[in-house]
Amino acid sequence: MKTLVLVFHPNLKGQSRVNAALAKAAEELPNVTVRDEYALYPDGKIDVKAEQKAVEEADRIIFQFPIFWFSSPALLKEWEDKVLEHGWAYGSEGHAFEGKEFGVAVSTGSPESAYQTGTPGRYPIEQLLIPLEGTAYYIGATWLKPFATYDAFGITDEALAQSAAQYKALLAE
DSSP, rough: EEEEEEEOOTTTTTSSSSSHHHEEEEETTTTHHHHEEHHHTSOOOOOOHHHHHHHHOOSSSEEEEOOBBOOHHHHHHHHHHHSSBBTTTTTSSSOOTTTTTEEEEESSOOOGGGGGSSTTTTTTHHHTHHHHHHHHHHTEEEEEEOOEEOOOOOOOOHHHHHHHHHHHHHHOO
């Protein structure tokens, strides 16, 4: 299975410990292509045809990103708005994602306990990702269970290594 990991972190090489480790683990797999979207498009102008071609060549697409204010980074939303064109991703003639798997790998600054009903975060991670799950179904892809790495601000080296290993094993399936 060919997997495409689209990483949406505004400063993957300079600021990200968690997403950089996950991307590095993914890059070690022969069947995985990792694209650093912010490095590719620092001006925010997405090459729609290049992105569509990358999706077409994959069997599984993963959006990897940090949760920012209970949402995704801005470039991910721009990617969706531009790349998921009517007639290509959906519509009577658009079925680019049909038969493909689609999932997310997210990181949070806070620990998992902050993403529970009754906490300041209020919502479990799965609820925060409902718009992406809806997108998956709308474009005819099979939604995968989200992969989450919590507590980016406090994660230990050991816990990060374990999360990266789990991510790598998941992508290798």
